[in-house]
Amino acid sequence: MRLPLNSAVNNLQLSGIRQFTNLAKQTEGCILLTLGEPEFDTPQHICEAAIQSLQAGDTHYPPNNGQEYLLQALSAYEKKNSLFYEPEEIIVTCGATEALFMAFMGILEQGDEVIIPTPAFGLYESIITLCRGVYRSLDTRQSQFQIDSEQLRGMVTPKTKAIVLTSPNNPTGCVYNKQSFDIVAEISEKTGIYIICDDVYSQLVYDDQFTRFVSSYPHLRENIIVVNSFSKPYAMTGWRLGWLMADKSVKQQLQKIHQYNVVSVNSFVQEACVKALDTDVSFMRSTYSRRRDFVYQRLCEMGLEVNYPKGAFYAFPNIQKFGMSSEEFCTRLIEEGKVALVPGSCFGAQGYVRLSYCCADKILEEGLQRLEKFLSNL
Ligand SMILES: Cc1ncc(COP(=O)(O)O)c(C=O)c1O
Numbered sequence: 094m095r096l097p098l099n100s101a102v103n104n105l106q107l108s109g110i111r112q113f114t115n116l117a118k119q120t121e122g123c124i125l126l127t128l129g130e131p132e133f134d135t136p137q138h139i140c141e142a143a144i145q146s147l148q149a150g151d152t153h154y155p156p157n158n159g160q161e162y163l164l165q166a167l168s169a170y171e172k173k174n175s176l177f178y179e180p181e182e183i184i185v186t187c188g189a190t191e192a193l194f195m196a197f198m199g200i201l202e203q204g205d206e207v208i209i210p211t212p213a214f215g216l217y218e219s220i221i222t223l224c225r226g227v228y229r230s231l232d233t234r235q236s237q238f239q240i241d242s243e244q245l246r247g248m249v250t251p252k253t254k255a256i257v258l259t260s261p262n263n264p265t266g267c268v269y270n271k272q273s274f275d276i277v278a279e280i281s282e283k284t285g286i287y288i289i290c291d292d293v294y295s296q297l298v299y300d301d302q303f304t305r306f307v308s309s310y311p312h313l314r315e316n317i318i319v320v321n322s323f324s325k326p327y328a329m330t331g332w333r334l335g336w337l338m339a340d341k342s343v344k345q346q347l348q349k350i351h352q353y354n355v356v357s358v359n360s361f362v363q364e365a366c367v368k369a370l371d372t373d374v375s376f377m378r379s380t381y382s383r384r385r386d387f388v389y390q391r392l393c394e395m396g397l398e399v400n401y402p403k404g405a406f407y408a409f410p411n412i413q414k415f416g417m418s419s420e421e422f423c424t425r426l427i428e429e430g431k432v433a434l435v436p437g438s439c440f441g442a443q444g445y446v447r448l449s450y451c452c453a454d455k456i457l458e459e460g461l462q463r464l465e466k467f468l469s470n471l
Contacts, residue, residue: 094404101108101223102223103224104222105223105465108158108215108219109215109435109438109439110127113127113326113427113434113435114127114128114433115434116424116427117433120428120433122431123431123432124431124433124456124459125428125432125433125445125452126449126456126457126460127160127190127192127434127435127449129269129406130394130449131328131330131377131406131451132452132453133328133366133377134328135327135371136327136328136372136466137332137367138368139327139329139368139372142364142367142368143361143362143364143365145364146360146361146365146406147361148228149275149361151361151363151364152361153362154356154358154360155357156272157352158183158184158185158348158357159336159358160360160362160363161180162364162367163175163185163363163364164183166181166366166370167279167370168180168182170370171321171338173304175308176305176307177210177311178319178339180339181341181344182341182344183336183337183464184344184347184365185334185336185337185357185358186334186335186336186350186351187334187358188322188324188331188333188334189291189320189321189322189335190216190333191335191351191355192321192322192335192336192337193216193217193291193320194350194354195306195337195347195354196287196318196320196413197217197220197221197226197255198220198224199214199332199343199346199347199350199351200254200255200318200394201221201225201226201255203226204225204226204227204252205226205252205253205254205255206226206227206228206229206250206254207225207226207227207253207255207289208229208245208249208253208256208257209220209228209229209231209255209256209257210231210233210238210256210257210259211232211233211441212233212234212262212264212265212437212440212442212445213230213257214264214291215440215441217257217447222320224429224453227252231244231245231248232244232324232349232442232444234442234444236261237267237400238265238267238449239253239272239273239397240272240273240276241247242272245277245280245373246280249284252394253284253359255285255286255287255288256280256281256286256287256288256289257279257288257291258274258288258289258290258291259291259293259294260292260294260295260305260404261294261298261402261403261404261405262404263293263294263405263436263440264317264404264407264437264440264442264445264447265402265407266385266404266405266406266407266408266409267402267403267404268303268403268404269306274304274309274310275449278309278313280403281316282313285436287312287316288316288318289317289318289320290306290317290319291320292319293320293322293335294323294331294404294405295321295404296325296374296378297326297378297404297406298403299381299385299403300382300403301403303403303404305319307319314340315340315343315461318337318338318343318347319337319338320335320336321336321337321338322334322336323334323335325405325406326374326377327369327372328377332362332365332467333358334362336384338446348453358451371439381406381451384406384454385406385408385448387450388408388450388461389408391403391461391465392408392410392448395465396468397410397411397412397468398410399411406449406450406451407448407450408444408447409437409446409447409448410445412437412445412446412450415468415471418438418443419443419444419445421439422436423435423436425467426446426464426467429467430463430466431463432464432467434448448460448464452454
């Protein structure tokens, strides 16, 4: 006999993205356009810095929130993006994933509501569930994936504790406009709710002037928690490194969660992180930008309705006209078309599929050709 596990854990599903990726991997010859995993390897000089740190014996417990030199480098780096956080307002984390966990755990009491503009990265719902909060989806499908002010106002209740802003967005590639930001700021100002800014794609923006939320509303600083990551811009997904920034009054509480959960990130990667922050990643950005245009053009040629992505490395075409659920569409696409996309349902949005274009050009070209053939046979 054994007593039940925590029901919040029991009720969680494994990541849908991983499930479809696994199905694709078991299908011989299938091309994967599922993961947000850059095809690039981490630039060599970043790897060398970690090797040197190891060789120099940098293998002891580092300070909980990160080495002072890294916190200073992060503070200086974010200052260049008009985000003003002192080193003592930053925590180096195990990816943005841990930073998000810390943010939700630090904010939520049982039953507190979090508004998530949807489609959204599935991780938020899972963490909110684990923290015994309530996930409330704000459907942005009818408003070009922007936040509609009346809709948002109508969702705020006395239980609302936070809203998440992901810009550029996973899975849509959209960037929030000023109206979307303004309404969130207005509500936060009135009610005191927290705004969790998931800025992991903020370095991957391809055209217009791009503004991060916190730089436009510095008076809301106490309400804002910024989450960022080394994963995507520096092709460092496997290093599991990110950072959290918050007003000192908030950060000082949140750091307890980090301390008791992971103690700190690895010691010998921290010099390498400084090197990463100094790395010019414009070649990766221009590669993604070129692919973005290619993917958009190809999807339009196939007759798919799709928003022109402004950042990240995803396109999110509408597949409603084929009269299938997004899961059925993706399962058939894997089995019949030998190419894998992720169903919109994994992001809380039926009727769409996510295509990731951070893979090599040849794979992308072949994958799109297969998609076109599959669609023409439907
Ligand atoms: C929007 C968003 N936030 C956070 C993460 C997690 O990033 P990390 O690798 O830093 O944990 C991802 C990863 O795909 C993401 O797409």
